[in-house]
Amino acid sequence: MAGFKDLNLDEDLAVGRSSRADTRFDTTVGHIEDIIMEERFQTLQHDFKEKYYHHFTDDEENKLIYTDIFKEYVGLVENYIQGELKNRISGFSMEDFSKTLENRHDQIGGDILDMLLSFTDFVAFKQMFLEYKSAKEGTGMDFSDLITIRSTTSLRDEHQGMQIDPDSPREGPSSNR
Amino acid sequence: MGLLTILKKMKQKEKEMRILMLGLDNAGKTTILKKFNGEDINAIEPTLGFNIKTLEHREFKLNIWDVGGQKSLRSYWRNYFESTDGLIWVVDSADRRRIGDCKKELKGLLLEERLSGATLLVFANKQDLPGALSAEEIRDALDLESIKTHHWTIQWCSAVTGEKLLDGIDWIISDIASRIFTMD
Ligand SMILES: Nc1nc2c(ncn2[C@@H]2O[C@H](COP(=O)(O)OP(=O)(O)OP(=O)(O)O)[C@@H](O)[C@H]2O)c(=O)[nH]1
Ligand SMILES: [Mg+2]
Numbered sequence: 215m216a217g218f219k220d221l222n223l224d225e226d227l228a229v230g231r232s233s234r235a236d237t238r239f240d241t242t243v244g245h246i247e248d249i250i251m252e253e254r255f256q257t258l259q260h261d262f263k264e265k266y267y268h269h270f271t272d273d274e275e276n277k278l279i280y281t282d283i284f285k286e287y288v289g290l291v292e293n294y295i296q297g298e299l300k301n302r303i304s305g306f307s308m309e310d311f312s313k314t315l316e317n318r319h320d321q322i323g324g325d326i327l328d329m330l331l332s333f334t335d336f337v338a339f340k341q342m343f344l345e346y347k348s349a350k351e352g353t354g355m356d357f358s359d360l361i362t363i364r365s366t367t368s369l370r371d372e373h374q375g376m377q378i379d380p381d382s383p384r385e386g387p388s389s390n391r
Numbered sequence: 392m393g394l395l396t397i398l399k400k401m402k403q404k405e406k407e408m409r410i411l412m413l414g415l416d417n418a419g420k421t422t423i424l425k426k427f428n429g430e431d432i433n434a435i436e437p438t439l440g441f442n443i444k445t446l447e448h449r450e451f452k453l454n455i456w457d458v459g460g461q462k463s464l465r466s467y468w469r470n471y472f473e474s475t476d477g478l479i480w481v482v483d484s485a486d487r488r489r490i491g492d493c494k495k496e497l498k499g500l501l502l503e504e505r506l507s508g509a510t511l512l513v514f515a516n517k518q519d520l521p522g523a524l525s526a527e528e529i530r531d532a533l534d535l536e537s538i539k540t541h542h543w544t545i546q547w548c549s550a551v552t553g554e555k556l557l558d559g560i561d562w563i564i565s566d567i568a569s570r571i572f573t574m575d
Contacts, residue, residue: 246394274442275438275439275440275441275442276440276441276442276443277439277440278439278440278441278464278467278470280440281441281467281470281471282470285470288395289393291395292393292394292395292396293393295394295395296393296394308393308394311394312394312397315394315397315398315401316397316401319398319401327398330394330395330398331395331398331399333395334395334396334398334399336443337443337445
């Protein structure tokens with residue numbers, strides 16, 4: 215497990231400065247990998263989806279509120295990973311790690327990099343919510359084939375308190391407030 | 392800066408561009424986006440939120456963001472400024488009545504810190520309509536010549552016929568590429 219990877223890193227005087235930095239970099243990447251694979255992180259994501267999925271609808275157009283939720287999500291994931299790194303690596307500095315990262319991001323495994331990047335991709339984020347929602351609302355349920363009448367209320371679109379510009383020169387579906 | 396932000400910035404160096412398309416409501420932003428993407432443009436409704444399309448054009452991946460332009464939505468535009476490489480400002484060339492509004496909103500955007508590095512393309516849209524102001528007239532009405540802070544150009548077009556859309560997009564891509572990807 216991740217716990218001992220960083221032990222005695224600084225005391226290992228046999229290794230040179232640059233290879234020590236290498237080890238530290240690899241160790242940090244290893245920790246990140248652990249952190250995002252652990253159940254606690256899955257729970258964090260799950261709770262977040264549970265809290266907000268009702269806002270999401272399978273429309274091409276995105277609601278403005280998605281942007282707020284997205285920002286919160288990126289911040290949550292980022293803070294969580296950074297906080298965990300600080301817990302696991304004594305003297306961890308995000309700043310130092312970032313500097314190394316600039317030169318070596320091609321040395322992080324493709325899978326983990328893709329996964330990290332997916333946390334910042336809005337389209338992937340929306341997809342994640344839509345999948346959660348559809349799993350939640352039927353298709354994923356064990357007894358779904360026993361139910362013949364399903365509620366459609368959750369499919370209704372809420373307009374999120376959107377105001378409509380009275381000056382707009384054009385009539386739209388928005389006018390039936 | 393956080394971990395994810397850094398990774399994202401690095402990724403963006405790889406031939407990806409973020410384009411933000413703004414303008415008053417009814418200017419034709421969503422129509423341009425869909426036309427450019429080869430979609431049907433007949434049933435487009437006013438945008439209350441935003442649309443995103445990712446298009447491959449030339450060797451670039453373009454992430455185009457189109458945010459609704461109604462007055463009540465304009466205060467949300469700021470949420471989409473971050474990391475913008477190119478700003479497309481769409482004008483309804485036949486809407487003479489609101490050309491002053493249009494100028495004011497654009498001027499405001501050009502003062503935004505987070506858009507300071509963006510290339511500006513103005514689309515003088517709806518040129519197929521009789522009575523549309525020409526691109527030169529729009530240029531003067533918006534006082535574009537006074538812009539010293541951004542690379543800019545104005546391009547006439549019609550989102551309905553598709554005329555000149557590609558010319559505008561090609562220009563903005565080239566300008567961004569020459570600013571950003573010269574290190575490659
Ligand atoms: N004749 C003509 N009509 C156009 C053109 N482009 C757009 N329109 C029409 O103008 C109206 C508004 O177009 P939209 O694409 O919805 O405008 P928008 O800028 O996205 O508007 P908001 O979403 O409210 O910000 C639609 O009825 C379009 O069909 C054009 O080039 N010529
Ligand atoms: Mg629109």
